[in-house]
Amino acid sequence: EVQLVESGGGIVQPGGSLRLSCAASGFRFSNYWMHWVRQAPGKGLAWVSRINIGGSRIDYADSVKGRFTISRDDAKSTLFLQMNSLRAEDTAIYYCIKDAFGPRDFWGQGTPVTVSS
């Protein structure tokens, strides 16, 4: 059974940092592109970042470029999102997704991030 379990969310002050993790199981993690998507409270979905197989191709939304870093540890089947210089507008539920936009995409349940003083 495919599982994606996000962790690392919480409450942080503006300008602070958080590192999100997404532990994957039930599939060969190293064979898939992985994505992060977020959803602010009461708002729509927003794509954040993706990383390809092997980690050689990475893309970011303009809103997080230069502040967020996506990475993967295939040996531990884990996806990461390092978030620095956090702003109030980064407050959202962050979802980890396997093979997003494909016929076998799978979403985790999300981890909440709140940026507030």
Add this chain to the structure above:
Amino acid sequence: QSVLTQPPSASGTPGQRVTISCSGSSSNIGNDNAYWYQQLPGAAPKLLIYNDNQRPSGVPDRFSGSKSGTSASLAISGLRSEDEADYYCVGWDGSLSAYVFGTGTKVTVL
């Protein structure tokens, strides 16, 4: 601000057909595939349509996707109460080198 525009709401009675539009540009929908997600209240999004008009296994054929030029559409036929949800289009924007989601459409079953 999203580059993919959807109507904020759509509605219909059970059994009716509802269509949701997604207006983009030549840098996204007009040049690459469109995808559609359904998000039920309190749940993670679920993929309904990929590659403009393909349904993943398990998605009922009441859901169909189409595309013309820089716009994509999702049609729900035989509307059912369980279709009441938020629907989002999404596509790759080559100019931004990023995926972009639509503004979202809330479907209400009257």
